[in-house]
Amino acid sequence: MSILLRLQSLFSIFGHYLSFILAYLLETVFMIVFVMVSLVAVIYLFRKYMARVQLRIGPNRVGKFGLLQLIADSLKLVGKESVLPRGRDDMPFRMAPVIIFLGLIMSFAIIPYGSLYWVGSLTITDSDVSVLLLFAALAIMPIGELLAGISSRNKYAVVGALRGVAKDISFEIPMMISVLALVMMASARTSTPLNLTSLVSVQFIPYGIPQIIGLGVFFIAMVARASYSPFDMGESDSELVAGHSTEYSGMRFGMFYMGMFGSIFLGSMIVSILYLGAYNGPFSGDLGFIYLLIKSLILVILAFTIWLSVPRIRIDKFVNLGWKYLLPASVINLVIAGILTLGLGL
Amino acid sequence: MTEITKSKDLGNGWVELNIGPQHPSTHGVLRLKVKLDGEIIREVEPVIGYLHRNAEKICELDYYCDSLIYFDRMDYVGAMNMEVGYLEAAEKLLGIPPPERVKWIRVIMAELSRIAAHLVWAGAFGLDLGMLTPFFYCFIEREKILRVFTETCGSRQETNYMSIGGVYQDFNDKIVYDIEEFIEQFPAKLEVIFNAYVKNDIFISRNKGIGILEPEVAISYGVTGPMLRASGIDYDVRKAEPYLVYDKVNFDIPVSYKKDNLARFLVRFEEMRQSIKIIGQAIKKIPDGPYFNPKAKKSLMIRLRGEGETYARTESPKGEFGVYLVGDGGVKPYRVRVRSPSFKNLSVLPVLAKDVMIADMVAISGTIDLVFGEVDR
Numbered sequence: 210m211s212i213l214l215r216l217q218s219l220f221s222i223f224g225h226y227l228s229f230i231l232a233y234l235l236e237t238v239f240m241i242v243f244v245m246v247s248l249v250a251v252i253y254l255f256r257k258y259m260a261r262v263q264l265r266i267g268p269n270r271v272g273k274f275g276l277l278q279l280i281a282d283s284l285k286l287v288g289k290e291s292v293l294p295r296g297r298d299d300m301p302f303r304m305a306p307v308i309i310f311l312g313l314i315m316s317f318a319i320i321p322y323g324s325l326y327w328v329g330s331l332t333i334t335d336s337d338v339s340v341l342l343l344f345a346a347l348a349i350m351p352i353g354e355l356l357a358g359i360s361s362r363n364k365y366a367v368v369g370a371l372r373g374v375a376k377d378i379s380f381e382i383p384m385m386i387s388v389l390a391l392v393m394m395a396s397a398r399t400s401t402p403l404n405l406t407s408l409v410s411v412q413f414i415p416y417g418i419p420q421i422i423g424l425g426v427f428f429i430a431m432v433a434r435a436s437y438s439p440f441d442m443g444e445s446d447s448e449l450v451a452g453h454s455t456e457y458s459g460m461r462f463g464m465f466y467m468g469m470f471g472s473i474f475l476g477s478m479i480v481s482i483l484y485l486g487a488y489n490g491p492f493s494g495d496l497g498f499i500y501l502l503i504k505s506l507i508l509v510i511l512a513f514t515i516w517l518s519v520p521r522i523r524i525d526k527f528v529n530l531g532w533k534y535l536l537p538a539s540v541i542n543l544v545i546a547g548i549l550t551l552g553l554g555l
Numbered sequence: 556m557t558e559i560t561k562s563k564d565l566g567n568g569w570v571e572l573n574i575g576p577q578h579p580s581t582h583g584v585l586r587l588k589v590k591l592d593g594e595i596i597r598e599v600e601p602v603i604g605y606l607h608r609n610a611e612k613i614c615e616l617d618y619y620c621d622s623l624i625y626f627d628r629m630d631y632v633g634a635m636n637m638e639v640g641y642l643e644a645a646e647k648l649l650g651i652p653p654p655e656r657v658k659w660i661r662v663i664m665a666e667l668s669r670i671a672a673h674l675v676w677a678g679a680f681g682l683d684l685g686m687l688t689p690f691f692y693c694f695i696e697r698e699k700i701l702r703v704f705t706e707t708c709g710s711r712q713e714t715n716y717m718s719i720g721g722v723y724q725d726f727n728d729k730i731v732y733d734i735e736e737f738i739e740q741f742p743a744k745l746e747v748i749f750n751a752y753v754k755n756d757i758f759i760s761r762n763k764g765i766g767i768l769e770p771e772v773a774i775s776y777g778v779t780g781p782m783l784r785a786s787g788i789d790y791d792v793r794k795a796e797p798y799l800v801y802d803k804v805n806f807d808i809p810v811s812y813k814k815d816n817l818a819r820f821l822v823r824f825e826e827m828r829q830s831i832k833i834i835g836q837a838i839k840k841i842p843d844g845p846y847f848n849p850k851a852k853k854s855l856m857i858r859l860r861g862e863g864e865t866y867a868r869t870e871s872p873k874g875e876f877g878v879y880l881v882g883d884g885g886v887k888p889y890r891v892r893v894r895s896p897s898f899k900n901l902s903v904l905p906v907l908a909k910d911v912m913i914a915d916m917v918a919i920s921g922t923i924d925l926v927f928g929e930v931d932r
Contacts (some may be wrong), residue, residue, distance in 0.1 A: 262688055263688050263690075364570060364591075368594070371876070425894075440618050446685075447580035447683045447684070517687060517688050518755070519758075520681070520684035520755065520761060521759050521761075522761075523761060523912060523914045524594065524916070526760060526911065
């Protein structure tokens with residue numbers, strides 16, 4: 210039984226329709242709180258980890274170990290004036306950060322978080338085609354970046370948005386082909402291979418082992434999607450000031466910032482779900498969620514290490530990488546998956 | 556704010572873009588008028604003067620001994636080299652040669668300052684390329700040099716340590732010990748920074764073969780310093796026309812024949828290693844003696860009179876730093892003129908950054924090593 214039905218039965222005294230509405234509302238609030246808390250945790254982790262790598266101390270003044278620094282920072286952002294540039298295209302300009310944040314939260318709602326004994330499945334939105342749903346939700350965020358770029362009437366923003374589009378096109382196709390390989394392998398063992406939960410449950414060994422190439426391609430794509438170094442061409446601070454988010458300030462900028470860190474966390478979660486067996490592990494059972502978190506955090510740390518140690522790649526070199534290396538690699542991975550599934554019956 | 560005007564139509568689909576003067580990558584207040592064809596830069600026009608403080612004219616209104624602080628503020632990351640440059644000229648004009656010990660002290664301080672300046676460049680170059688971490692490693696090492704400066708003269712960056720005919724304060728045992736300790740531990744740390752860059756494929760691909768500066772072009776634009784040496788011409792004032800005691804220490808001039816960004820990077824890192832070599836020899840050879848010329852005691856300083864004209868050139872971290880002084884027999888110079896290396900090096904940017912991508916132009920302007928106190932003066 211899913212979490213939604215549990216909540217609905219909790220509110221059953223209000224009648225059928227009202228109880229569903231209340232359950233959905235509560236779930237949404239849960240979702241947003243979860244995303245915000247995990248974002249704060251990831252940003253805190255990043256700042257501390259970056260400080261250690263750079264032989265600094267990092268935030269340590271506000272609260273114990275600087276734990277409240279992020280709260281203080283976000284309060285400051287909320288309190289700041291959000292400057293609107295003259296000559297902007299008003300509605301897209303205001304919509305863009307919201308679209309990014311919306312896409313982020315939508316994607317978090319589709320991820321399977323395992324199950325707890327007394328709640329049942331923790332998945333918020335389950336569907337037989339949740340893989341497709343997830344990648345559809347992921348595709349929303351680049352729209353926000355593009356809108357921000359072209360609506361703020363700033364040449365830096367336009368160049369940043371163009372770079373973002375060029376980047377998205379070059380990694381999305383290899384990414385989807387490597388997901389296709391996964392679904393192909395899963396389809397031999399389950400009737401609903403497009404469901405994320407069953408995609409996890411068929412992983413008798415983590416799919417990252419037979420599909421090591423796919424894992425590599427997908428991880429690179431996820432790093433590129435979150436658009437941080439070495440793939441932060443879209444908002445490269447030393448070339449384009451801040452790329453598509455140049456003209457944003459206050460909490461609107463904060464949404465871009467959260468979108469970026471959210472993408473890192475989300476990407477790590479998706480990689481660990483698709484390739485690393487998600488909430489499965491020794492003695493998992495009710496502790497599955499913790500396994501998922503640990504696996505994701507390891508990937509997050511890996512991503513941060515890449516971020517802090519490499520320079521930015523040039524946009525034409527990245528397009529080259531996408532079309533000349535990632536795409537053939539993902540096709541080879543697809544062939545390997547086919548051989549494993551049909552030839553060896555894995 | 557004025558009304559938003561329609562952007563100028565350049566006729567061929569190019570976009571005009573102003574990079575700077577407030578921009579993260581322009582190292583201060585450089586403004587680049589860029590004509591963009593998509594991602595490709597078709598034309599660059601550097602616009603300077605945002606940090607112009609009229610330093611040369613102010614020097615003409617001041618006593619010879621007081622002008623030093625304006626030179627500190629020219630190349631503010633390698634201030635000791637600027638002081639050496641001015642004093643070479645001023646002491647020649649005033650006829651007050653420094654004692655032998657002072658020459659060695661000046662060599663040590665100038666080389667420490669050169670290392671500090673190159674470390675600032677190395678860190679900032681990483682930031683230009685989107686590498687955050689090595690910046691901090693560079694500045695931690697630079698901090699150790701600044702601590703030595705603080706002990707010698709009480710100031711970190713604009714040191715004002717030297718004076719006409721001497722230095723402000725003699726080396727004591729603590730300073731000598733600190734310098735020895737620094738040169739002992741620094742090479743290992745330098746290798747860490749060096750490896751953080753060169754063992755990175757993306758870094759190499761961003762720099763190899765980018766921004767090729769042909770030696771003929773370099774000479775015709777008056778480019779000097781590490782940029783010229785990276786184009787294959789072994790010209791260094793310290794060897795070509797030794798000043799102070801550079802002829803008594805053993806060191807090499809690093810030269811590269813690859814002419815690109817990576818060559819300039821490697822030349823600067825090798826220069827830091829050679830500077831360590833110079834300091835190591837100088838700290839051993841430094842003789843005893845007075846630390847100022849008695850003709851330039853503090854009470855006599857403002858009465859110093861100079862006549863005639865003189866030009867002195869020294870090797871600053873950026874290149875050949877020349878100071879031209881004319882005295883008319885008064886206590887103040889009649890004319891002060893500075894040949895600043897960064898200014899000449901910047902003038903070659905439109906040639907280097909033609910038909911390259913935006914990212915490459917940022918890397919190229921990073922390897923020029925601009926300090927705007929010196930370009931604008």
